[in-house]
Amino acid sequence: MSGTFVGMPAFPKAAHEAVGNQTLRANLRHATHTIRAxxxxxxxxxxxxxxxxxxxxxxxxHTLRHLDRYLVQLEESVTAAGGVVHWAADADEANRIVADLVKETGESEVVKVKSMATQEIGLNEALEAEGIRAYETDLAELIVQLGKDRPSHILVPAIHRNRGEIRDIFAREMSEWGRPAPEGLTDTPAELADAARLHLREKFLRAKVGVSGANFMVAETGTLVVVESEGNGRMCLTLPETLISVVGIEKIVPTWRDLEVFLQTLPRSSTAERMNPYTSTWTGTTDGDGPRTFHLVLLDNGRTDTLADEVGRQALRCIRCSACLNVCPVYERAGGHAYGSVYPGPIGAILSPQLRGTGSEIDASLPYASSLCGACYEVCPVAIDIPEVLVHLRERVVQGGPVTREGNKVVLKPAKGHGAERAAMRAARWAFGRPGALRAGQRLASRTRRLHPRTLPGPGRAWSGTRDLPVVPAEPFRDWWQRTNGGTGDEGTAK
Amino acid sequence: MSSRERILGRVRRALADVPRDEPPYEEAVARDYLREHGARSAEETVALLAENLADYRALVHRCGADELPSLLARLLAERKAATVLVPPGLDEAWLTETEVARVADRVESGAHELDRVDSVVTACAVAVAETGTIVLDGGPDQGRRRITLVPDHHICVVRVPEQVVSSVPQALERLDPARPLTWISGPSATSDIELDRVEGVHGPRTLEVILVG
Structure with a gap:
């Protein structure tokens, strides 16, 4: 399996393959049900x-609606605290900035805190091409990196792996990257965690450059916040001499006080803890404590395009807790890889097509990767109405319309492959506007019900291939209503 | 055009629909949530802190101020620690009864040097009862962030009840964002294997909290 998402097939195809994988389904079911309760x-x-x-x-x-003001304020406060602020319009620019900053230090390796933003831009691959090795230090990211795998969950990128598989990956791959796994390593989680501790410790102790993301940036004070569990974040944020943080521009909150909300909702939503084991906050640099140099790379990469969509912009409220993945019936069965993005699950289904546009097959199919059951909206700690955005994006895919790409307004053409759907909707509109025709059609359908096929012919086959056709009742509802006088049983007075 | 100007320009165009007279920040955010959950006496708040610390596998001890030196000596001995790291401003009286060799934290101490130390003793800035959290702010009795990270055994002394608050909102009020802060809730842990919590990864695997007062 390759380490990138380039050339992913559309969601239905990838999901179809995934649901046939019994191990994957068992792993996902076990993990998501554990965390749900x-x-x-x-x-x-x-x-x-x-x-x-x-x-x-x-x-x-509020922050998103005044993002320009808060970005400028953040830049001022980070700079005043001793940090250096860089702006990156897209992934290539962000990767270029980070690679150049690492080269300036003369180092050829970096230790990384788990970060969605750097996954999104493919930083590790970009650094590799420049001869810089990036070590992932989060346990799940380490499992993914050692297994030459792709992340499948926002919080636990290796959720698709069970303990036995993790043991095998450690035993096989650790020696390639540094300290080998201990002899006789078993699959107990405590032993696996200990193997990761030993493997990564030498890397932490010698590291000169750390790369992170951030969960929050406080505009008022210039403070960055990283919320984590293992202590790998603390290692990367405090031991190296240089710290480079790549953070999406939507991660801002206006004031220090605002953290009182998110430090209560994020841990409970993501790992179901009252508080996660470690939270680090830093404001620029501190003499004698932690990195001497701090760079903040502010990343756009499709965020401003998302912001331009009045319905879709709510996706930028996301604090990456992953509660929506854990409750999603589609995610539980299809797994994270089928979404073809570092952002899987319900939030990925609305984020990826907005950040990347709906030009590719996978991105155009993602708004359909949902049953619209709404469980994701229920659990979302910032109340993103994911079903609303999914329906909005489906409309955009089918009908086309104005969108913003790389800052420019463009008009999307209707996507191919939805012709039958559009024809059916046009026919429905015609019939519902003509009660006589509707009545005649319904009666005809009822009388011929025994002759109906189980699947639709022609272009309708795509629809009925994954659904049962509803059985037509023996009597149309409107006829029944008239005959029974609205269900009162007073038969015979009407008609 | 610089990327800064490009991004800010894109943001401004994206927000063309936002009316100029939008409510300001102070009015835009309803803060109907609680400042703390439930009403508790100072003693009950300390008891809740102890309970929640223990729930996340911190080892919790309580003692009077006069008993602290002997308790610290006992905990270090039980751990069989040969060396203990001491932040520059730690109360000298605390370690008067232990024989364990003290290691001063110096700015030039490398990470490898810290890795050879067995234990570290610090005070804290504030503790949060509802979440079972201690917060370090790098003050003289807590030292640099790295000294409570690299050694495998951390003993943190909390003065009760004065250093204990009920809730996260109350803790943030007491803290200075200009200082580097570390919020600690139990020993290092992970949920990365089958989304189940396991203690003990990169940070100290043993966290002992002494509630003094």
């Missing part, structure tokens, strides 16, 4: 969850 308990502990959720939503919305 725990999250519900952690959320139930706080009586004001609804109010925290509403405040989180409003803080993020």
């Amino acid at each position: 725990k999250r519900a308990a952690a959320v139930a502990e706080v009586s004001d969850w609804a109010e925290l959720r509403e405040a989180g939503k409003r803080i993020k919305d």
Whole structure:
């Protein structure tokens, strides 16, 4: 399996292959069900969850609606605290900036904190091409990196792997990257965690350059926040001499006080903990403590295009907790790889097609990777109405229309392959506007019900290939209503 | 055009629909949530802190101020620590009863040097009862961030009840964002294997918290 998502097939094809993988389905079912129950308990502990959720939503919305002002304020405060701010319009520019900064230090390796932004831009591959080796230090990212695999979950990128598979990857691959796995390594999680501790420690201790993302950036103070569990984040943020943080521009909150909302909602939503083991905050550089040089790379890479969509921009409220993945019936069965992006699951289905556009087969299919059940919206700690955005994006795919790409307004053509759907909708509009024709059609359908095929012919086959056709009732509803006088049983008076 | 100007220009064009008279920040965010969950006496708040610390596998001890030196000596001895790292401003009286060799934290101490130290003893800036969290702010009795990270055994002393708050909002009020902060809730852990929590990865695998007062 390759380490990138380039050339992914459309979601239905990838998902079809994934659901046939029994191990994958068992692993995902086990993990998502474990975390679901725990999250519900952690959320139930706080009586004001609804109010925290509403405040989180409003803080993020307000920030996004004044993002230019807060970006400038953040730049000023980070600079005043001793940091250096860089701006990257796209992935290539961000990768170029980071590679040049690493080269300036004279180093050829970096240690990395788990970061969605650097996954999104393919930083590791870009650094590799420049002769710089990037070591992932989060346990799950390490499993993915050693296994030459792709991430399949926002919080736990190796969620598709069970303990036995992890043991095999460690035993086989660790020696290629540094300290080998201990002899006789078993598959108990504590032993696997210990193997990772030993393997990575030498890398932490000698590291001169750390690369991170951030969960939050505070405009008012210039403070960055990293929320983590293992301590690998603390290692990367404090031991190296140079720290480079690549952060999406939507990660801003206006004030220090705003953290009081998200530091309550994020841990409970993601790992179902009252508080995650470690949270680090830093403001520029501190004499004698931590890195001497701090660079902040502010990343656009499709975020401003997403911001231009009045319905879709709410996706930028996302704090990457992954609660929506854990409750999603589609994610649980299809797995993260089928989404063809570092952002899988419901949030990925609305984020990827907006960040990347709907030009590719996979991105055009993602808005359909949902049953619209709404469980994702229920659990979202910043109340992103994912079903609303999914429907909005489906409309854009089918009908086309104005969108913003790389800052320019363009008009999308309707996607191919939706001709039958459009024809069916046109026919429905015609019939529903003509009660006589509708009645005649319904009666005809009822009388011929025994002759109906189980699947649709021609272009309709794509629809009925994964669905049962509804059985037509023996009597149309409107006839029944008239005959029974609206269900009162008073037969015979009408008609 | 620089990327800075390009991105800011894109943001401004993307927000063309936002009315000029939008409510300001102070009015835009409803803060109907609680400042703390439930009403507790100072003693009950300390008890909740102890309970939540223990729930996330920190080892919790309580003692009076006069008993602290002997308790620290006992904990270091039980751990069989040969060396203990001491931040520059730690109360000298705390370690008067232990024989364990003290290692001062010096700016020039490399990470490898810290890795050879068995234990570290620090104070803290504030502790949060509802979440079972201790927060270090790099003050003289807590030292640089790295000294509570590399050694495998961390003993943190919390003065109760004065250093304990109930909630996250109350903790943020007490903290200075200009200082580098480390929020610690239990020992290092991971949920990366089958989304189940396992203690002990890169940070100290043993966290002991002494509630003094």
